[in-house]
Amino acid sequence: MLTRLAGGRVIDPANNRDAVGDIFIRDGRIVEAPPGDQADETHDVAGKIVMAGAIDIHSHIAGGNETLGRLLMPELRNALDVVHPGHVPQPAGAWNTFETGHLYAAMGFTTVVEPAVLPHNALQSHLELADIPIIDKAALTVLGNDDFLLNLLRGKESADAVRDYVAWTLATSRGLGIKVINAGGAAAFKDNVRSFSLDDEVPGYGVPSRAIVKALQRAVHELGLPHPLHVHCNNLGLAGNVETALATIAAAEGLPLHLAHLQFYAYGKEGPRGFSSAAARLAEAVNAAKSVTVDVGQVMFGQTVTISSDVLRQFNARKQARPKKYVIFDGDSNGGGIVPYEYRANDFYNAVQWAAGLELFLLTNDPWRVFFTTDHPNGAPFTAYPDIFALLMDRELRTQWMTTMPKEAMEVTTLASITREYTWPEIATMTRAAPAKLLGLKDRGHLGPGGVADIAVYALDRDKAKMFREAALVFKNGELVVRDGKVVRQSFGRAFDVRPQAERAIERRMRDYYDQRYGLPLDFMSVPEAAIGRPDPFERVPCNT
Amino acid sequence: MVKAWIRGSATELDTAIAEAAKLLAASRMPVIAGLGTDVAGIRAAIALAQRIGGIIDHMHSAALLRDLDVMRESGMMVTTPNETRLRADLLLLVGSGLTEAWPELPARLFGDANRRIVWLCPGGAAAQARALQNVSIIGDDTADLPILLAALRARCAGRPVAKTPLAAKELDALAGDLAKARFGVAVWSAAEHDELTIEMLCGLVKDLNDNTRFSGLPLAPPDNAGGAQQVSGWMTGFPMRTGFARGYWEHDPWRFDATRLVESGEADCALWISAYGAHSPDWKRKLPLIALGADPDRKRSEVAIAVGLPRIDHPAVEYLTATGTLGAVEARQPTNRISVADAVTMISAALPEAPPC
Numbered sequence: 001m002l003t004r005l006a007g008g009r010v011i012d013p014a015n016n017r018d019a020v021g022d023i024f025i026r027d028g029r030i031v032e033a034p035p036g037d038q039a040d041e042t043h044d045v046a047g048k049i050v051m052a053g054a055i056d057i058h059s060h061i062a063g064g065n066e067t068l069g070r071l072l073m074p075e076l077r078n079a080l081d082v083v084h085p086g087h088v089p090q091p092a093g094a095w096n097t098f099e100t101g102h103l104y105a106a107m108g109f110t111t112v113v114e115p116a117v118l119p120h121n122a123l124q125s126h127l128e129l130a131d132i133p134i135i136d137k138a139a140l141t142v143l144g145n146d147d148f149l150l151n152l153l154r155g156k157e158s159a160d161a162v163r164d165y166v167a168w169t170l171a172t173s174r175g176l177g178i179k180v181i182n183a184g185g186a187a188a189f190k191d192n193v194r195s196f197s198l199d200d201e202v203p204g205y206g207v208p209s210r211a212i213v214k215a216l217q218r219a220v221h222e223l224g225l226p227h228p229l230h231v232h233c234n235n236l237g238l239a240g241n242v243e244t245a246l247a248t249i250a251a252a253e254g255l256p257l258h259l260a261h262l263q264f265y266a267y268g269k270e271g272p273r274g275f276s277s278a279a280a281r282l283a284e285a286v287n288a289a290k291s292v293t294v295d296v297g298q299v300m301f302g303q304t305v306t307i308s309s310d311v312l313r314q315f316n317a318r319k320q321a322r323p324k325k326y327v328i329f330d331g332d333s334n335g336g337g338i339v340p341y342e343y344r345a346n347d348f349y350n351a352v353q354w355a356a357g358l359e360l361f362l363l364t365n366d367p368w369r370v371f372f373t374t375d376h377p378n379g380a381p382f383t384a385y386p387d388i389f390a391l392l393m394d395r396e397l398r399t400q401w402m403t404t405m406p407k408e409a410m411e412v413t414t415l416a417s418i419t420r421e422y423t424w425p426e427i428a429t430m431t432r433a434a435p436a437k438l439l440g441l442k443d444r445g446h447l448g449p450g451g452v453a454d455i456a457v458y459a460l461d462r463d464k465a466k467m468f469r470e471a472a473l474v475f476k477n478g479e480l481v482v483r484d485g486k487v488v489r490q491s492f493g494r495a496f497d498v499r500p501q502a503e504r505a506i507e508r509r510m511r512d513y514y515d516q517r518y519g520l521p522l523d524f525m526s527v528p529e530a531a532i533g534r535p536d537p538f539e540r541v542p543c544n545t
Numbered sequence: 546m547v548k549a550w551i552r553g554s555a556t557e558l559d560t561a562i563a564e565a566a567k568l569l570a571a572s573r574m575p576v577i578a579g580l581g582t583d584v585a586g587i588r589a590a591i592a593l594a595q596r597i598g599g600i601i602d603h604m605h606s607a608a609l610l611r612d613l614d615v616m617r618e619s620g621m622m623v624t625t626p627n628e629t630r631l632r633a634d635l636l637l638l639v640g641s642g643l644t645e646a647w648p649e650l651p652a653r654l655f656g657d658a659n660r661r662i663v664w665l666c667p668g669g670a671a672a673q674a675r676a677l678q679n680v681s682i683i684g685d686d687t688a689d690l691p692i693l694l695a696a697l698r699a700r701c702a703g704r705p706v707a708k709t710p711l712a713a714k715e716l717d718a719l720a721g722d723l724a725k726a727r728f729g730v731a732v733w734s735a736a737e738h739d740e741l742t743i744e745m746l747c748g749l750v751k752d753l754n755d756n757t758r759f760s761g762l763p764l765a766p767p768d769n770a771g772g773a774q775q776v777s778g779w780m781t782g783f784p785m786r787t788g789f790a791r792g793y794w795e796h797d798p799w800r801f802d803a804t805r806l807v808e809s810g811e812a813d814c815a816l817w818i819s820a821y822g823a824h825s826p827d828w829k830r831k832l833p834l835i836a837l838g839a840d841p842d843r844k845r846s847e848v849a850i851a852v853g854l855p856r857i858d859h860p861a862v863e864y865l866t867a868t869g870t871l872g873a874v875e876a877r878q879p880t881n882r883i884s885v886a887d888a889v890t891m892i893s894a895a896l897p898e899a900p901p902c
Contacts (some may be wrong), residue, residue: 064870067778072617074783074796096782096794120627123862124871127584128779190632190728192758315754318620325620330760332627332868518627519653524865524872531862531873533585533886 008045014433014446025453028478053110053454055435059376062128065336101133108456108471111136122173136493141175145186146333150205166219167502177227182310183212189312223500224544226440228256240269242278261297261375263357276412277356283363295371298357300380309334351409367429386468392422453478548851550843566895572814575599578803581768581819583861586885587776600788602803605766608735624760635726639733641668646734646764698749729759771864853882
């Protein structure tokens with residue numbers, strides 16, 4: 001069957017296209033305009049924006065920690081409903097896997113990456129991903145607080161050994177990439193360490209945090225993983241932590257490195273309260289470090305729950321919980337911390353955080369290296385995305401928001417001085433073309449022939465947030481799944497994974513290690529395809545050669 | 546070979562499935578209860594509940610919800626069985642039902658001779674406790690536990706206490722030991738404690754972390770109750786005792802208690818699932834009952850279908866107490882006995898209307 005999207009403004013930065021024209025779909029893929037061929041189905045999208053389906057590279061949507069968050073905060077479902085003034089209350093919010101898929105699809109997102117899968121908990125993460133409908137998914141496997149790696153580094157074993165271990169862990173946990181979260185910090189916390197920075201050593205191992213990041217960065221690079229090492233830095237959320245972020249950027253040393261939710265590290269110690277936005281300085285460093293990519297982790301106001309495998313940071317934040325309850329989970333490696341939080345526009349610190357995120361978006365100059373996230377649900381639930389798009393594209397709107405915030409907070413940021421407005425091609429780059437490139441998804445994120453027909457169509461509206469909240473049409477693998485912001489068909493996507501080459505001897509070594517250390521067979525952490533319960537649940541992404 | 550019965554008489558599987566679908570379709574408020582099954586079975590059951598506007602409840606919900614009530618009221622610090630085994634220098638064992646909840650506990654946690662064990666109120670497990678090395682047994686009757694924990698928490702925080710079942714000196718020594726632990730772990734089973742006892746214990750653990758490291762290890766009830774809670778958490782956003790009667794998921798531990806719904810007459814049909822053993826519903830009132838079980842009660846049921854035992858007859862994903870995670874387990878002796886997931890999916894497919902989007 002041939003489907004034609006006729007007469008829309010096609011914005012496809014990957015193919016340098018921004019013009020009114022048609023898109024043709026056949027068998028789930030985008031095809032060249034077939035000469036003389038009549039389309040079986042035509043959608044008139046004149047006056048509308050046509051882009052590839054959006055890709056979210058960092059959103060905590062699945063896994064034991066997320067479900068712990070759901071169980072800790074059943075009341076969040078109601079809170080999510082009032083995130084948008086004027087929004088019609090939904091009887092069910094974004095707080096289960098099915099709603100997650102529907103709400104993402106309604107906004108025109110077709111791929112989302114769960115960025116924190118602990119190897120021992122990988123099966124549950126994949127089961128949850130399998131119950132998120134419509135969108136494609138991927139998991140980033142977390143290493144860096146695990147005894148095996150720390151022992152390799154303590155024993156000064158070869159880079160080959162680290163590489164084989166990374167490859168084995170990726171294969172076992174079915175990850176698309178590797179994430180490191182406060183490298184060594186969760187392990188140190190088990191030894192009652194209460195603060196941990198880039199050059200601090202993990203007690204008992206004598207390995208500094210920096211060495212863990214560097215070893216993983218090298219292994220990821222040498223294995224040819226398409227996605228660079230994904231780093232959650234030390235000292236998240238602390239005043240003055242911009243120094244940690246700058247040091248980590250410098251530590252990239254010209255090799256690819258992705259820094260997650262950078263907004264949470266954009267804090268200086270200036271101003272009357274010793275807390276200020278250092279986003280301008282950080283943006284400058286990002287602009288200069290061409291091998292580094294970042295995502296923002298924008299804060300928006302309202303009730304949320306922070307979910308992070310940075311156990312140390314979550315523990316230190318426990319007494320700021322709003323409402324006053326939390327779960328701190330010392331896991332086999334990272335574990336997690338679940339701390340509810342309400343960001344308030346009239347709170348000095350929260351207002352600085354909000355402004356710092358927007359500064360990072362607006363002062364970085366390359367939409368191919370700066371990614372759109374709220375670190376869902378940590379800065380805000382992903383349902384807040386439409387409002388953020390509107391803020392990025394409209395400086396008048398930013399000014400209006402700023403007038404509602406504490407003046408002294410705005411004085412320790414540069415936001416008021418920034419006039420930039422994101423253009424449509426920049427939005428398309430940041431949320432489509434660039435993420436596909438960063439994840440190695442060659443047939444996603446663009447509208448050229450051969451691309452998977454994941455397509456979002458938006459009706460222009462003076463209320464830009466409304467436009468993004470309710471896509472006019474969304475196609476997943478060429479099938480219409482959303483019309484006017486409503487899901488019309490519930491399909492199920494797949495999870496992307498990679499399978500880099502590794503020495504087979506690692507398997508035996510791991511078997512011995514698990515037997516000795518845990519007294520357990522390796523199988524407890526396996527993710528058998530048959531256990532997922534949906535047909536063909538994985539899609540292999542090739543490694544670079 | 547499939548074994549199925551309608552009102553006590555053996556029948557073909559398809560006939561039993563069709564009859565079950567008919568009963569559920571005719572029901573205005575069906576409950577899907579028991580839920581003693583693997584993750585695939587629970588996923589299928591929750592999908593069916595969504596399809597028919599039903600209520601889901603697990604046979605061990607009461608214990609699950611006691612831990613959960615503490616967590617969602619005031620929070621909790623927890624760790625894994627593996628970290629406990631590797632790292633704990635002090636185990637605070639609470640109550641008498643621990644080895645019942647986790648039979649491998651002694652093998653997994655008692656091996657380390659350097660590990661100090663404090664056993665509070667071991668009750669029926671006192672003989673087992675006394676046989677351990679390096680153990681302090683404090684109290685006996687679990688009835689003393691709430692006041693003991695309260696006194697201990699007060700002393701750990703440096704607050705004075707009135708008379709307790711324990712001599713003041715002994716109490717202070719114990720408080721000192723807890724404070725000196727480098728990584729202590731408190732182990733309990735919610736099957737035998739009320740919410741306030743659990744909350745006091747969890748509060749003690751949290752307080753201890755102001756200076757040292759301490760964590761908790763709650764033991765999940767059997768029949769894959771831990772798995773049911775996780776699956777329900779991600780599929781509905783809520784734990785057990787959740788319903789789709791109004792077209793969206795709602796959670797209410799009282800309203801959606803399956804036994805209460807049946808006894809009060811609100812529920813008019815029940816699908817009871819017990820694949821791990823011959824558990825029967827604890828309600829007395831008669832209502833149309835569909836039973837899926839290892840050995841279903843065919844006398845009491847309109848429809849009964851014998852299903853395979855997860856991890857024996859067919860591979861299964863279930864909550865593993867040894868790791869505190871969901872794990873995939875191979876079948877020990879594979880047979881072609883039908884799984885709960887397949888039976889429920891067949892019932893769902895036999896329902897009259899097409900599934901909504």
